Amino acid sequence: MYTSLQDTTTLQNGVKMPVFGLGVYKMEGAEAKESVRHALDEGYRAIDTASMYKNEKEVGEAIKECKVPREDLFVTTKVWNSDQGYEETLAAFNKSLNALGLDYLDLYLIHWPVKGKYKETWKAMEKLYQDGKVKAIGVCNFQPHHLEDLMQDAKVMPMVNQVELHPLLSQKKVRDYCEKHHIKVIAWSPLARGLVLDHPTLKEIAEKHGKSTAQIVLRWELQNNVVVIPKSSNKERIITNSEVFDFELSAEEMQAIDRMNKNERTGPDPDNVNF
Numbered sequence: 571m572y573t574s575l576q577d578t579t580t581l582q583n584g585v586k587m588p589v590f591g592l593g594v595y596k597m598e599g600a601e602a603k604e605s606v607r608h609a610l611d612e613g614y615r616a617i618d619t620a621s622m623y624k625n626e627k628e629v630g631e632a633i634k635e636c637k638v639p640r641e642d643l644f645v646t647t648k649v650w651n652s653d654q655g656y657e658e659t660l661a662a663f664n665k666s667l668n669a670l671g672l673d674y675l676d677l678y679l680i681h682w683p684v685k686g687k688y689k690e691t692w693k694a695m696e697k698l699y700q701d702g703k704v705k706a707i708g709v710c711n712f713q714p715h716h717l718e719d720l721m722q723d724a725k726v727m728p729m730v731n732q733v734e735l736h737p738l739l740s741q742k743k744v745r746d747y748c749e750k751h752h753i754k755v756i757a758w759s760p761l762a763r764g765l766v767l768d769h770p771t772l773k774e775i776a777e778k779h780g781k782s783t784a785q786i787v788l789r790w791e792l793q794n795n796v797v798v799i800p801k802s803s804n805k806e807r808i809i810t811n812s813e814v815f816d817f818e819l820s821a822e823e824m825q826a827i828d829r830m831n832k833n834e835r836t837g838p839d840p841d842n843v844n845f
């Protein structure tokens with residue numbers, strides 16, 4: 571099992587992706603810059619942004635100013651729904667890359683499975699990958715049926731599926747499907763945006779380990795072979811969230827958290843994307 575914040579998992583094409591990163595959704599520009607700088611100084615190596623978050627420029631500034639060599643960082647961004655389609659995606663990629671001030675990306679993702687569009691979008695993702703502009707490509711919020719459909723025509727298989735995942739939405743079916751197809755799962759809203767942190771089961775386990783409930787949740791995800799990208803713009807929480815590599819949950823504790831699942835989303839349902 572993982573023992574450090576810099577530990578990686580290997581994607582189906584051999585690329586190494588850190589198992590822990592910082593999410594920057596809902597961070598204003600200056601806040602994003604400061605949080606990313608702080609996280610990188612504290613040992614984070616992966617940052618998850620999106621064109622929709624409108625902070626790529628500041629994320630890029632923080633990356634430029636930090637002391638970590640570019641090749642040790644893992645930068646992810648995403649193509650937004652209104653930019654989907656072949657030419658549109660190529661243009662959106664260049665815009666994101668320029669905003670970030672980078673000459674390649676580590677991971678580019680389709681943000682949502684926009685009906686009638688995502689296959690054309692995927693062709694552009696394949697082109698970007700084949701041209702060496704991005705080390706790995708993938709999707710977000712794809713249900714198994716979306717993946718099935720995409721993979722029917724794909725030349726390059728998706729390497730990652732980033733989905734909402736936390737103890738109230740354990741995504742067992744998606745995880746099993748992805749594992750079978752060598753697609754790595756990344757949990758977004760891994761803390762259920764904070765909504766799950768007062769749960770008595772988590773409190774009890776947290777007390778036993780002398781950890782916070784947030785740390786317990788993140789550890790449960792890692793032990794389930796899921797990559798995590800919790801968001802925090804609080805300096806202390808950025809550090810404490812990452813202190814999950816010095817303890818292990820038992821099989822019984824893992825199962826107790828598994829039983830919390832209610833298939834309850836905090837975000838939109840991928841089968842009803844109308845934005």
Ligand SMILES: NC(=O)c1ccc[n+]([C@@H]2O[C@H](COP(=O)([O-])OP(=O)(O)OC[C@H]3O[C@@H](n4cnc5c(N)ncnc54)[C@H](OP(=O)(O)O)[C@@H]3O)[C@@H](O)[C@H]2O)c1
Binds near residue numbers: 596618733764
């Ligand atoms: N692909 C997609 O469709 C998609 C969708 C949503 C999100 N994402 C990505 O996933 C990342 C994480 O998801 P998220 O931001 O929605 O939710 P999250 O990481 O589950 O939760 C973030 C919220 O929890 C708070 N928080 C963080 N650590 C905490 C702790 N230790 N104790 C108590 N509260 C804590 C944060 O506040 P403070 O900042 O004040 O700490 C923030 O309000 C995003 O930032 C984004 O990069 C992707």
